Amino acid sequence: MSGRKIPVAYFSWNYVLDKQNLMDSIRVVLSHTTHPGNIGAAARAMKTMGLRQLYLINPRHFPDPQADAMSAGADDLLREAVVCGSIDEALQGTVFVAAMTARLRDISHEVLTPREAMPLLAQHAAQGPVALLFGTEMSGLTNEEIGKAQVLVNIPANPDYSSLNIAAAVQVMSYELSMAAQGIVPGMPEVQPAPHEQVEGFFRHLEDTLVQIGFFKSKHPTKLMQKLRRLYARARLEQEEVNILRGILSATTEYNARLKTRYQQEQKDV
């Protein structure tokens, strides 16, 4: 899998540096948030994905113990949060703004999925500050706020139950941003794939053993071996696994050998 090398890159200093620079030019802007607990939970969601710039437009209660409690270990984002009196203040200096919406109709703007919009936002973040704008819990963004955005983003949700908690929406969007900011793929552990000749040696060993234990009696060896080859081909056997499997085969026959020897020994002793 191509993922193998990438985790190394993920933990390399340059990598983290580059990604962090990009993420640090992305603001999450929460407008007129009603419940301080949601601000804390949003901060936690942001931080898990490497976002740190939190802007709050006229939050009803902030700072607030509920916000601290819900932020878990992300209280640093709350302490550094920028509280603004207007949306223009919050968007000051931004070169691109994406606004969240639950509505899909009666909207003049282009509505994108998170997967379409977040790469756009990340690209612009390489050029200057950008903002991802979330409206108030109950009614979302006003038309005036929507008018400040270049694109609208809608999280496709269950038509019968689309009420994502604002922190859940922040989590999904932060995740998409993080994925957009990098092509990270957690890798498979380092493995030693068994070379062809080792795998073939295993198949010979397997077939010999199956013959010896009488497995093929009244069956079709060729067809069965083909099925077994297909099974182990899908598994992409590693060297250690070939050794384990051949160890099992050896144990099978050695056991019989021990019985035979003991049997012959007894005969001699008579």
Added chain:
Amino acid sequence: MSGRKIPVAYFSWNYVLDKQNLMDSIRVVLSHTTHPGNIGAAARAMKTMGLRQLYLINPRHFPDPQADAMSAGADDLLREAVVCGSIDEALQGTVFVAAMTARLRDISHEVLTPREAMPLLAQHAAQGPVALLFGTEMSGLTNEEIGKAQVLVNIPANPDYSSLNIAAAVQVMSYELSMAAQGIVPGMPEVQPAPHEQVEGFFRHLEDTLVQIGFFKSKHPTKLMQKLRRLYARARLEQEEVNILRGILSATTEYNARLKTRYQQEQKDV
């Protein structure tokens, strides 16, 4: 922009029908959840993305008022939740299992991103019940639980702060599943994947046989069985293959039994 079309397709009746059938064959399994509030929040996250099948393995408190409160309008999922006494009970009948992990090292299984793994899960969901497995809040899944999965999934997170709340993780995964399910057209499977209990039956049969033939002598059964589980997990065993492998195991023991009998017979004849 394709973003416009997606919501339209999403709300078309056939689309919802097909997608709902697929989503209904996907179980979200929460193992030993400590805080009932997390169960409620997880249910809400599931429902926003169209998931309905919630399984709980030995939850510390359930049902619980906190779970109801956090579920918002998703209390129907809590009422229909299946509470299980063991992981095998929760995975009964599943043809594919993906398990969440926060660890990337010291893991034998293949580790995929949500974006890689959820299309796999959705494809298998077109063939039969599948499960997405979440461990307990503090310590995650046990090695035994991980051993039941075909793939592991890791949400790439901030290396300095990776503590996604379990409901946040469920939200991200449900979102990825919902996105993946839009691409899936349920069809007839080419093969018959072996259900969980058949695979577990094979592993029991295998271990018993290895004990009988003395394979484990001076080796570590648990570690070796984990390696063998990993091998066959990658192979995604089919029913016929399970039958073949168990046939081999039976032939092994029958052969040894015949040898013993003959040996004892000879003794008597002496």
